[in-house]
Amino acid sequence: MSSPGINHYLDAAKRATAWHAENIKKMRSCRFDTIAVHGIYSMQEALDFNQGSVIEPIYMSTSQAYRDADEMEAALGYQIPTWCYSRIANPSVYYLEGVLALLEGYGSDVETSCVVTSSGMSAIQSAVDPFLIIDRNKPNQPMNFVATTQVYGGTFQQFAIRKHQEKNIEWRKVINANNLDEWESLIDENTRFVYGEMPSNPGLGFFDLEKVAEIAHKHNLPLIIDSTVATPALLRPIQHGADIVVQSVTKSLFTSGFGICGAVISRKNITTNIDNPQMKADFAMYIKLLPNRDNGPNISPMNAILALNDIRTIRSRMDILSRNTLKVAHFLETHKHIQEVEYLGLESHPLYQLASKYLILADSETDDCYGKPFNRYGHLMSFLVKGDADKTRDVFNAFTRIWRGTDLGRIKSIATIPAISTHSQQGEEGRKLAGIPSNLIRLCVGAEHPDDVIKDIDQALSVLDGKKVFITSPEFSAGGASSATLRKDS
Numbered sequence: 001m002s003s004p005g006i007n008h009y010l011d012a013a014k015r016a017t018a019w020h021a022e023n024i025k026k027m028r029s030c031r032f033d034t035i036a037v038h039g040i041y042s043m044q045e046a047l048d049f050n051q052g053s054v055i056e057p058i059y060m061s062t063s064q065a066y067r068d069a070d071e072m073e074a075a076l077g078y079q080i081p082t083w084c085y086s087r088i089a090n091p092s093v094y095y096l097e098g099v100l101a102l103l104e105g106y107g108s109d110v111e112t113s114c115v116v117t118s119s120g121m122s123a124i125q126s127a128v129d130p131f132l133i134i135d136r137n138k139p140n141q142p143m144n145f146v147a148t149t150q151v152y153g154g155t156f157q158q159f160a161i162r163k164h165q166e167k168n169i170e171w172r173k174v175i176n177a178n179n180l181d182e183w184e185s186l187i188d189e190n191t192r193f194v195y196g197e198m199p200s201n202p203g204l205g206f207f208d209l210e211k212v213a214e215i216a217h218k219h220n221l222p223l224i225i226d227s228t229v230a231t232p233a234l235l236r237p238i239q240h241g242a243d244i245v246v247q248s249v250t251k252s253l254f255t256s257g258f259g260i261c262g263a264v265i266s267r268k269n270i271t272t273n274i275d276n277p278q279m280k281a282d283f284a285m286y287i288k289l290l291p292n293r294d295n296g297p298n299i300s301p302m303n304a305i306l307a308l309n310d311i312r313t314i315r316s317r318m319d320i321l322s323r324n325t326l327k328v329a330h331f332l333e334t335h336k337h338i339q340e341v342e343y344l345g346l347e348s349h350p351l352y353q354l355a356s357k358y359l360i361l362a363d364s365e366t367d368d369c370y371g372k373p374f375n376r377y378g379h380l381m382s383f384l385v386k387g388d389a390d391k392t393r394d395v396f397n398a399f400t401r402i403w404r405g406t407d408l409g410r411i412k413s414i415a416t417i418p419a420i421s422t423h424s425q426q427g428e429e430g431r432k433l434a435g436i437p438s439n440l441i442r443l444c445v446g447a448e449h450p451d452d453v454i455k456d457i458d459q460a461l462s463v464l465d466g467k468k469v470f471i472t473s474p475e476f477s478a479g480g481a482s483s484a485t486l487r488k489d490s
């Protein structure tokens with residue numbers, strides 16, 4: 001059978017691309033919740049290509065079949081849109097990328113694109129590595145990057161060990177992110193990017209994003225922001241000048257906790273001193289089609305749709321979770337066994353004013369309940385127990401409703417002791433830099449009634465008055481045997 005020729009496919013691709021662009025443009029004019037619910041999946045696409053499926057289908061297939069050699073060649077040469085091979089592209093993954101790009105770009109007039117990855121850590125690696133490349137004309141030129149020290153423990157390790165120690169790429173540490181001179185003084189001609197996490201996990205570090213973006217851009221550098229804790233429902237850094245946003249989608253976006261997922265979202269035409277026009281024009285698309293094709297940090301289509309399904313309700317969820325957290329924080333503030341409560345929504349927090357400038361519930365000004373821009377501060381908080389590391393462990397061990405785990409963003413309340421979990425690898429010195437004392441408990445308040453969460457914390461704190469703790473025995477789910485409880489005299 002003779003082929004209709006490559007132009008047949010190129011023309012069809014042009015029509016399809018124009019249709020998709022038009023569809024995305026239409027969605028961009030919708031409100032936040034509408035975008036979150038529908039993303040880029042339309043009724044037309046459902047009826048024409050997906051058996052009318054109301055919910056985005058999960059394409060578990062590894063690869064796509066082609067009509068003939070011409071179509072295959074055009075697809076693999078990226079001349080036409082393609083699903084070719086699921087390490088590179090997959091329709092289900094594309095729906096997730098589409099909705100995240102729109103949500104991070106919401107409220108700004110800049111166009112955004114997104115690539116999702118297997119985890120938040122691979123998103124960070126995907127976002128920073130393209131800037132850490134050797135200039136062939138100056139192979140021995142040193143490289144550095146400027147980043148806050150108040151970052152997620154995994155990020156700290158990636159920067160300190162994988163980059164700085166193993167590759168001799170210097171991490172220039174911003175210790176006090178609220179001192180703008182400090183950011184600027186660390187930048188020189190060998191700097192490749194500027195990076196910050198806000199609010200930071202767990203320390204709730206926060207800085208003046210717009211001012212830091214100005215500093216980065218003045219030096220022709222991109223600003224990369226890890227905005228996991230806020231989610232696009234509360235903060236969209238691109239609107240404030242950031243070039244690239246990384247998300248551990250695993251957390252509040254993917255609240256049901258079914259899987260691990262990361263995302264890189266970028267504005268079109270990022271600022272960078274790397275001479276690579278394609279990368280500059282559409283950073284997320286560039287890393288999707290080239291470096292990530294070759295490195296392979298892709299996500300399963302199953303996980304992509306599970307994440308997508310949670311994202312539909314992100315705005316109302318972040319509203320409820322923030323309200324619950326504020327109530328719990330107020331309770332702890334006056335508790336006799338608490339040394340300090342750290343939550344950006346408390347007026348006593350030194351960064352409350354600054355956080356209030358940036359953390360605003362999307363569309364609150366048109367919401368019947370609020371009718372004006374309304375601050376919501378998310379569901380990450382932490383508190384310092386009055387007492388040493390052992391006392392802190394006793395309180396932690398006494399939780400019955402709040403889960404002990406190194407997780408956050410869940411629909412269920414979860415607590416951890418960062419010093420012995422998320423931030424254990426970086427050692428005492430690293431923890432000091434990141435501001436992680438051993439009596440700090442990180443709590444991520446879920447969607448339970450806040451009074452029940454408060455009740456659980458209150459009874460747990462009463463171990464400091466001499467109450468006994470019960471610990472379930474380590475049966476490791478063997479044979480589904482119900483575990484007995486062991487008594488531990490505290």
Ligand SMILES: *Cc1c(COP(=O)(O)O)cnc(C)c1O
Pocket residue numbers: 119120121122152154155197200201226228229248249250251260261262
């Ligand atoms: C969890 C987390 C990450 C890492 O994401 P994973 O999905 O666990 O790989 C990065 N940044 C922040 C702020 C996080 O909380």
